[in-house]
Amino acid sequence: MKKFAGQNMIKIFCTLLAFAFSYANAQTQPHPGLSSPASIYRDLYSLKREVGPARNPRDLTLGTNAKIESLANEHLQSKGTVALALIDNGNIVYEGYAKGANEDHKLISFSMAKSLTALTIGEAYCSGKISSLDDVAEKYAAELKNIPAGKVTIRNLLKMSSGVRTSYKHHGTPYFRATDDLLYLKVSMLDIMSKYSNTDNSSFFGTPWNYSNMDTDALYFVIKGATGTTFSAYYQSTIGEKAGLKKVSYWGLDREENEIAHAFYSATLQDWIRISLYIRDQLKNNSGTCVSNFVKDATSTQAYANTKEFSNYGYKFFVKNKSTNSNDFWMVGFAGQRIGFNMKNDKIILNFSWTAEPERTYRLFKEFTNN
DSSP states (O other), X not given: OHHHHHHHHHHHHHHXXXXXXXXXXXXXXXXXXXXXXXXXXXXXXXXXXXXXXXXXXXXXOBOOOXXXXXXXXXXXXXXXXXXXXEEETTEEEEEEEOTTOOTTSOEEXXXXXXXXXXXXXXXXXXXXXXXXXXXXXXGTOGGGTTSGGGGSBHHHHHTTOOOOOOSSOBTTBSSTTHHHHHHTTSSOHHHHHHHHOOOOOGGGTTOSOOOOHHHHHHHHHHHHHHHSSOHHHHHIIIIIHHHTOOSOEEEEBOTXXXXXXXXXXXXXXHHHHHHHHHHHHHHHOOSOOHHHHXXXXXXXXXXXXXXXXXXXXXXXXXXXXTTTXXXXXXXXXXXXXXXXXXXXXXXXXXXXXXXXXXXXXXXXXXXXXXX
């Protein structure tokens, strides 16, 4: 009897220990549905909308950089990294996959999608569908007329300076599992914005930088209203065509079938490379076109963010990495999703990883830019 009771106590202790570990892990991971490197390339979507390939896919060119190959191989074998690419002067000098990933997998963006939403706003603005970045969002988005974000200018939404605060801060969400609830169709973006945009005092608008997914989601409704089409269709006809995407990619949808503009875009690594080269092309364009000027503004300081990793913020791009000590800019997503650009040395890094070890990526990029 004592032996049986002792065994039961051990089982209870192990159960409680497992629960405590699961709970602690949940508190540190805003996406509890994700638990391994495979999550980065697994199809997570309950609903998604297809982005078709470009009519003229961009050819990618290869180059060499023997000095960085061994460091890149080492980085690729780190705990959670599943895909890595290095671009030097527009040429791919390293492309690698690990932990089951391959060139056909769609790699998820998480918050790197915010940068794509900003670029799509730029296309709408430069085509005349948006008259001014200083227009308020509700001018184009009827859905936002009774929501505080609707009274914020597009420019302030772009640079995360809306002044629309949320009750809690957790990776830009107003509550712990808000992004999961969007992905798994429990709520919509408008549900969250209606409930948690909890100030309508216009004196707050344009206040200092505050990271919030709702600022990006408000821009989604601006694009939808200004263009009269779906976000995916407009993204495909502008960014997708100009980048020369080769394969189908996807945007995840909320329960009202709106694209979740702040987080859930997935594409192959080579199409992420094409997107990166599109950004590079615009920055190297000295003809002064509206789009190139917008991208230059988007990737330079528009607000002082002063986060752990970065000093400044542009239009959905982080600027001036504290680890690289360089005037670079980055697309940043949850865990290890990072695309970094150093235009002075014409180098780009693309990293997809489950583990939140960005310092490894920054060290590799610093080595790469110095080679």
